[in-house]
Structure formats: structure tokens, C-alpha cells
Amino acid sequence: MSNFxxxxxxIGGGLIGxxxxxxxxxxxxxxxxxxxxxxxxxxxxSDKNWRIxxxxxxxxxxxxxxxxxxxxxxxxxxxxxxxxxxxxxLVGFGARLGGGCTSGHGICGVARLSxxxxxxxxxxMAAATVVVALTHxxxxx
Amino acid sequence: MLTIAAFICGFIFGxxxxxxxxxxxxxxxxxxxxxxxxDPSLAVVMLAALVVSGLGFSLAKRxxxxxxxxxxxxxxxxxxxRQLMIGSMxxxxxxxxxxxxxxxxxxxxxTLSPRVIAFVIAMxxxxxxxxxxxxxxxxxxxxxxxxxAADG
Numbered sequence: 001m002s003n004f005x006x007x008x009x010x011i012g013g014g015l016i017g018x019x020x021x022x023x024x025x026x027x028x029x030x031x032x033x034x035x036x037x038x039x040x041x042x043x044x045x046s047d048k049n050w051r052i053x054x055x056x057x058x059x060x061x062x063x064x065x066x067x068x069x070x071x072x073x074x075x076x077x078x079x080x081x082x083x084x085x086x087x088x089x090l091v092g093f094g095a096r097l098g099g100g101c102t103s104g105h106g107i108c109g110v111a112r113l114s115x116x117x118x119x120x121x122x123x124x125m126a127a128a129t130v131v132v133a134l135t136h137x138x139x140x141x
Numbered sequence: 142m143l144t145i146a147a148f149i150c151g152f153i154f155g156x157x158x159x160x161x162x163x164x165x166x167x168x169x170x171x172x173x174x175x176x177x178x179x180d181p182s183l184a185v186v187m188l189a190a191l192v193v194s195g196l197g198f199s200l201a202k203r204x205x206x207x208x209x210x211x212x213x214x215x216x217x218x219x220x221x222x223r224q225l226m227i228g229s230m231x232x233x234x235x236x237x238x239x240x241x242x243x244x245x246x247x248x249x250x251x252t253l254s255p256r257v258i259a260f261v262i263a264m265x266x267x268x269x270x271x272x273x274x275x276x277x278x279x280x281x282x283x284x285x286x287x288x289x290a291a292d293g
Contacts, residue, residue: 003168003171003178003180003182004180004181004182005161005162005180005182006181006182006185008160008161008162008182009161009162009182009183009185009186009189010185010186010189011160011161011189012156012157012158012159012160012161012162012163012186012189013157013161013185013186013187013188013189013190013193014157014189014190014192014193015153015154015156015157015160015161016153016154016157016158016161016186016189016190016193016194017157017189017190017191017192017193017194017195017196017197018153018157018193018197019150019151019153019154019157020150020154020190020193020194020197020198021193021194021196021197021198021200021201022146022149022150022153022197023146023147023150024194024197024198024201024207024213025197025200025201025204025207025208026143026146026150026207026208026209026210027143027146027147027150027207027209027210027213028201028206028207028210028212028213028214028215029147029210029213029214030214030215030216031150031154031194033242033243033244033247034243034268037243037247037265037268038268038271038272041265041268041269041272042272049143049144049147050143050144050146050147051147053144053145053147053148053151054147054148054150054151054154055151055247056148056151057147057148057149057150057151057152057153057154057155058151058152058154058155058158058244058247058248059155059247059248059250059251060151060152060155060251061151061152061153061154061155061156061158061159061248061251062155062159062164062248062251062252063251064152065156065159070159072159072164072248072249072251072252073252074252074254074257075164075165075166075167075241075249075252075254075256075257076165076166076167077166077239077241077254077256077257077260078238078239078256081256081259083238083239084239084256084259084260084263085259085260085263086235086238086263087234087235087236087238087239087241087260087263088235088239088246088259088260088261088262088263088264088266088267089235089263089264089266089267089270090231090232090234090235090238090267091232091235091236091239091241091242091243091246091264091267092235092243092263092264092265092266092267092268092269092270092271093228093231093267093268093270093271094228094229094230094231094232094233094234094235094267095228095232095242095243095267095268096228096267096268096271096272097224097227097228097231097232097271098224098225098226098227098228098229098230098231098232099216099218099224099225099228101232101242101243101244102236102242102243102244103154103242103243103244105229106187107187107190107191107194108194108198109216110187110191111190111191111194111195111198112198114216114219115219115221116216116218116219116220116221116225119221119225119226119229120225120226120228120229121229123226123229123230123233124229124230124232124233124236125173125233126233127229127230127231127232127233127234127236127237128173128233128234128236128237129173129175129237130237131173131233131234131236131237131238132170132173132174132175132237133174133175133176135237135238136170136174136176136177137176137177
């Protein structure tokens with residue numbers, strides 16, 4: 001547990017909660033990133049502006065933070081392009097089929113005590129844990 | 142006003158992912174790696190986010206309508222179905238392979254890393270594939286009903 005950062009995690013998590021709470025109080029929308037992004041892809045949807053604005057704010061956050069000296073480094077990603085593409089496809093397709101992702105189900109849905117979201121969160125947490133166990137321990141030897 | 146509010150909320154969300162470290166796939170994978178050097182940070186992030194958003198949601202519930210909109214758009218489905226379970230499983234597999242979910246993936250676009258851009262393109266393609274499949278499936282089902290009616 002040498003990398004455990006409870007204080008930063010609590011502050012950051014609190015901010016995510018503030019974001020979800022304000023989005024609901026002000027606009028009545030769920031702060032679920034896959035839903036917000038997915039809604040942009042449906043041609044019939046008319047409420048695109050707030051979706052684009054939310055995503056713009058999300059991407060701008062690290063750029064503004066870098067102005068005050070906290071640079072976001074390029075993330076550590078798998079070397080294999082095929083794994084990368086497969087994972088992206090699964091995340092996008094799975095989040096839409098399952099009706100949400102880590103933010104929509106994992107935070108907003110669980111906070112609303114939705115049975116669907118609690119089930120979804122348990123399933124994707126378990127699946128991801130199994131995949132990491134396999135890729136980091138079993139297959140890595 | 143609604144657009145500005147959404148922008149600020151997206152910005153705060155991004156700061157939260159940044160400060161908590163959840164924008165880094167390595168930090169997320171360290172949480173999922175229960176058999177390795179386990180890092181419980183993600184659990185603390187979720188717990189803090191749940192407490193704060195839960196308070197906000199209970200305040201929102203008491204209001205007749207949101208401050209800046211005519212009505213709220215809450216999910217209407219309540220039953221756990223097969224789509225939810227299969228979708229969440231596929232999502233979890235993809236998440237475990239790379240350690241990126243949609244929020245951090247979009248936020249990492251700011252680094253202009255080619256691998257992140259490729260991941261986001263694949264993710265959007267996955268979403269589009271779902272929409273295409275849904276539309277197609279409904280058309281087939283509709284045609285099927287028509288054919289059945291013609292037979293009867």
C-alpha cells in the first residue's frame with residue numbers, strides 16, 4: 001500500500017461529488033461521462049450544447065492546472081496498439097450497452113441507490129479486477 | 142446559463158480526477174491489482190464522491206425542478222436486465238486492460254498523447270457501433286413483426 005494517497009483521493013473525490021451534485025441541482029442532469037459523450041453521437045438529440053461544455057471543461061482542467069505548475073504527464077499506456085483499440089471499443093460499447101460507466105453508474109447511480117447502478121458497478125469492478133489479475137500475474141508469469 | 146453551468150461542472154470534475162490521481166491509468170490499475178501492490182485510493186475517491194453527491198442529490202430531490210432547467214432528466218429504467226450485465230462486463234474488461242474509463246480518457250486528450258487519442262477514437266467507435274446495432278436490431282425486429290403479421 002506504499003502508493004496509497006488518501007488525502008488527495010478524498011479531496012479529488014469530494015470535488016467529483018461537488019461536480020455531480022451541482023450538475024443535478026442546476027441542470028437536472030446526471031454527471032455520467034459515457035452518457036454525456038454518447039448523447040453527442042445520436043443525431044436526433046437537441047441538447048448538445050451542455051454536453052460539449054461539460055467535456056470542454058473536463059479537458060480544460062489539466063490545461064489550466066498546468067499554468068499553475070502542475071503538468072499532467074502523458075499517461076502510461078499499453079505498448080500494444082491492438083490491446084489499446086480493443087480496450088477502447090469494449091469501454092465504449094460496454095458503457096452504452098450497460099447504460100453507464102464509472103461516473104454515471106459508479107458514482108451518481110450508487111449515490112441514488114439505484115439497484116441497476118449498484119449491480120453494474122459490482123460487475124465492472126469484478127471484471128476489471130479479474131482482467132488485471134490475469135494480465136499482471138497469470139499471463140505475465 | 143445551462144451551458145456555463147455544465148462547463149464549470151466539467152471543469153470541477155476534471156480537477157477532481159486530476160487531484161485524486163484517477164486521471165492516471167497506472168493509479169486506477171493499482172487499485173484493480175488486488176494481488177499486487179494494492180493501492181486503495183480509488184475506493185476513497187468513490188466514497189468521498191458518493192457522500193458529497195448523495196447530499197447534493199437529496200437536496201435536488203426536495204426541489205420541484207432544477208435551478209436552471211424546466212425538469213430533470215433521470216434514468217427511467219429500474220430493472221436489472223441482461224443488457225446491463227453484459228454491457229458492464231464488457232466495460233470492465235476494457236477498463237481492466239488499459240485503466241482508462243470515459244472521463245479520464247477524455248481528460249487525457251489534453252496531453253495530446255497519440256495512444257490516448259487512439260483509445261478515445263476506439264471508444265467513440267464502440268459507442269457508435271452500439272447505436273448502429275441498436276438501430277439495426279430494431280429495424281429487423283420491426284420487419285419480423287410485419288412478416289409474422291403477413292403470415293397470419
